[in-house]
Amino acid sequence: MLIVGEKINTTLKRAKEIVEKKDKEGLQHLAKIQVDAGASMIDVNVGTRIKTEVEDIKWAIETIQEIVDVPCCIDSPNPKVLEAGLCVHKGKALVNSTTAEKKRLEEVISVVKNYNCKIVALTMDEEGIPEDVDKRCKIAGILIDRLSSEGFSLDDIYIDPLIKPVCTDSRVGKIILQAIERISTLFPGVHLICGLSNISFGLPRRSLLNRVFLAMAMARGLDAVILDPLDKDLMATVFAANTLLGEDEFCANYLSSFREGKF
Amino acid sequence: MLIVGEKINTTLKRAKEIVEKKDKEGLQHLAKIQVDAGASMIDVNVGTRIKTEVEDIKWAIETIQEIVDVPCCIDSPNPKVLEAGLCVHKGKALVNSTTAEKKRLEEVISVVKNYNCKIVALTMDEEGIPEDVDKRCKIAGILIDRLSSEGFSLDDIYIDPLIKPVCTDSRVGKIILQAIERISTLFPGVHLICGLSNISFGLPRRSLLNRVFLAMAMARGLDAVILDPLDKDLMATVFAANTLLGEDEFCANYLSSFREGKF
Numbered sequence: 001m002l003i004v005g006e007k008i009n010t011t012l013k014r015a016k017e018i019v020e021k022k023d024k025e026g027l028q029h030l031a032k033i034q035v036d037a038g039a040s041m042i043d044v045n046v047g048t049r050i051k052t053e054v055e056d057i058k059w060a061i062e063t064i065q066e067i068v069d070v071p072c073c074i075d076s077p078n079p080k081v082l083e084a085g086l087c088v089h090k091g092k093a094l095v096n097s098t099t100a101e102k103k104r105l106e107e108v109i110s111v112v113k114n115y116n117c118k119i120v121a122l123t124m125d126e127e128g129i130p131e132d133v134d135k136r137c138k139i140a141g142i143l144i145d146r147l148s149s150e151g152f153s154l155d156d157i158y159i160d161p162l163i164k165p166v167c168t169d170s171r172v173g174k175i176i177l178q179a180i181e182r183i184s185t186l187f188p189g190v191h192l193i194c195g196l197s198n199i200s201f202g203l204p205r206r207s208l209l210n211r212v213f214l215a216m217a218m219a220r221g222l223d224a225v226i227l228d229p230l231d232k233d234l235m236a237t238v239f240a241a242n243t244l245l246g247e248d249e250f251c252a253n254y255l256s257s258f259r260e261g262k263f
Numbered sequence: 264m265l266i267v268g269e270k271i272n273t274t275l276k277r278a279k280e281i282v283e284k285k286d287k288e289g290l291q292h293l294a295k296i297q298v299d300a301g302a303s304m305i306d307v308n309v310g311t312r313i314k315t316e317v318e319d320i321k322w323a324i325e326t327i328q329e330i331v332d333v334p335c336c337i338d339s340p341n342p343k344v345l346e347a348g349l350c351v352h353k354g355k356a357l358v359n360s361t362t363a364e365k366k367r368l369e370e371v372i373s374v375v376k377n378y379n380c381k382i383v384a385l386t387m388d389e390e391g392i393p394e395d396v397d398k399r400c401k402i403a404g405i406l407i408d409r410l411s412s413e414g415f416s417l418d419d420i421y422i423d424p425l426i427k428p429v430c431t432d433s434r435v436g437k438i439i440l441q442a443i444e445r446i447s448t449l450f451p452g453v454h455l456i457c458g459l460s461n462i463s464f465g466l467p468r469r470s471l472l473n474r475v476f477l478a479m480a481m482a483r484g485l486d487a488v489i490l491d492p493l494d495k496d497l498m499a500t501v502f503a504a505n506t507l508l509g510e511d512e513f514c515a516n517y518l519s520s521f522r523e524g525k526f
Contacts, residue, residue: 166507167514173507177482199507203514204521205499212503215475216482219440236468240475244429244436244462251430251466258467 001242002041002191002224003235004073004094005034008060009045019046019056027060028067035068037229038238038262041094042068044085045075054084062088073120073226079107086115094118097160100125100139100146109150118156119147120193123179129162136161136179137186144187154189158224163194165201166209173199173213177220184221193224211237218245236263264505265304265454265487266498267336267357268297271323272308282309282319290323291330298331300492301501301525304357305331307348308338317347328353336383336489342370349378357381360423363388363402363409372413381419382410383456386442392425399424399442400449407450417452421487426457428464429472436462436476440483447484456487474500481508499526 007030010016018026031042042064046056053076061072073094074085082095097120098108112119121143123129123136130136140159147157161179164172176199180192194217200209211234214225218241229235239262243254257263270293273279281289294305305327309319316339324335337348338359345358360383361371375382384406386392386399393399403422410420424442429435439462443455457480463472474497477488481504492498502525506517520526 170506170509170512170514172509174509177508203517205503205526208499208526209503209507212478212500213507215478216504216507219479219482236471237475240468240472241479243433244472244476244479245440246433246435246437249433251433254466263468263471 001218001238001247002193003039003229003238004041004043004193004224004226005031005037005039005229006043006195006197006226007034007228007230008042008064009075010048010056011045016048019049019060022059024063027063031064031068034229035070037232038235039070039229041071041073043073043075043096043226047076047078047081053078053081057081057085058088061085065090077104079104079111082108083111086112086117089117092116092118094120094158096120097122098143099123100142102126105143105146109146113150118158119152120158120160121147122160122162124162129164131175133175133178133182136175137182140179140183140187140190144190154187155191158191158193159183159187160193160195163196163198165203166199167202173216177216180217180222181220191224192222193226194222195226197227207231207233210234214238215241218242232263239263264481264501264510265456266302266492266501267304267306267456267487267489268294268300268302268492269306269458269460269489270297270491270493271305271327272338273311273319274308279311282312282323285322287326290326294327294331297492298333300495301498302333302492304334304336306336306338306359306489310339310341310344316341316344320344320348321351324348325351340367342367342374345371346374349374349380355379355381357383357421359383360385361406362386363405365389368406368409372409376413381421382415383421383423384410385423385425387425392427394438396438396441396445399438400445403442403446403450403453407453417450418454421454421456422446422450423456423458426459426461428466429462430465436479440479443480443485444483447486454487455485456489457485458489460490470494470496473497477501478504481505495526502526 044060049056071091073096075096099122123139166172199213200206242248307323312319334354336357336359362385386402427435462476463469505511
């Protein structure tokens with residue numbers, strides 16, 4: 001399971017202040033505590049800083065990679081920002097993201113094809129986010145075809161079926177679970193990722209809904225997730241789910257993580 | 264989701280003392296708090312009381328049904344005990360259980376066919392509990408065929424794929440999840456049930472493993488479960504999972520249960 005820590009995002013107050021002040025220690029601390037909590041990748045999103053996004057993403061990635069030995073998830077819809085991030089990134093980054101919107105897809109590809117990176121592809125096109133499973137699978141197929149033709153292996157492609165809040169439509173959870181299972185069955189080898197916390201937007205006890213949905217999605221084939229690794233209950237769910245899915249021989253990782261007080 | 268409360272079981276200290284003393288108030292309290300916590304059925308297992316099991320199950324069921332308006336799950340491998348329970352039970356009981364072992368299956372059928380009841384059928388036969396998914400599905404088919412031929416509708420049959428502890432074999436969780444999904448796909452209309460807590464036997468933080476596995480199993484088609492409804496975190500998982508699976512229009516039950524302090 002790939003755990004991408006979501007805390008370095010300037011829509012969040014703490015990260016916003018850190019990036020505004022170019023608080024190097026603050027940023028490195030925020031990266032380190034996520035890795036210590038179990039994140040194997042750090043999401044970097046400075047998208048609210050429209051005028052300085054290019055400079056800010058370079059600063060953030062360089063500063064983070066001074067202190068932690070994990071790759072970053074370079075998170076922006078803007079190809080120029082993605083390129084700026086890729087330029088300074090050490091190791092294999094995850095670019096987040098493209099969609100199947102023709103202009104965006106081709107612009108992102110023209111940037112990422114020059115780097116050895118992984119990519120998140122969202123199942124949406126010019127018509128927006130699909131209502132149903134079939135359309136999500138169809139768009140996933142289009143994205144996989146196009147990215148494969150540019151040399152991306154399936155192992156470097158992360159399909160995001162785009163979670164919407166369950167409070168807006170009670171069918172959403174089931175649709176996402178079916179999409180995860182069907183896409184991973186149709187395209188074996190491709191990864192399935194999601195931004196988890198959208199599911200619980202607008203409801204009480206969001207952390208409860210997030211962790212229950214994470215367990216469900218892992219049971220259907222989700223193998224990467226963007227989440228708050230400082231949420232101990234959520235990380236406990238990841239450790240337990242890995243063990244219950246047979247990804248943890250002799251329950252060794254569960255037992256050692258428990259002894260280390262990780263959950 | 265059918266929630267069967269598991270607390271009235273004489274392998275547990277509290278229930279053992281209550282049944283030994285024929286503590287009517289104690290038994291009724293133990294039934295009522297389970298129903299108040301969300302159980303829609305009460306499991307009754309007095310199997311450790313070998314010499315008096317027949318009398319004890321009658322006393323327990325009559326005493327429980329004086330105070331709560333839910334059916335019981337009559338839990339014994341002994342057909343005589345099942346019959347004693349069915350004799351006094353009001354409404355439609357769930358008989359727990361038969362297996363595909365020929366002698367046991369025919370003996371249980373000879374009892375239950377005289378009552379309008381539901382039945383739990385365990386996927387094991389003379390060779391024991393299968394190691395794999397295929398054999399579990401095959402046994403489920405045999406059980407469903409035989410029970411159907413005696414007039415049981417699919418809606419009255421609850422297949423239990425028999426959870427073993429994940430600490431004994433790390434493949435167990437995945438096997439059970441696949442069995443749940445395949446049996447519910449092969450025999451649409453039949454119910455899938457399990458005794459949850461076996462999965463976590465021998466490991467720390469059992470409640471965590473139980474609730475994560477419950478979410479996963481519900482995502483794959485489990486629609487009935489025997490559990491401890493007094494475990495608030497576990498019941499919170501049930502409320503959240505129902506909502507996330509689209510079984511809760513406008514999240515109404517989630518919101519009202521939250522307001523009532525149920526989780």
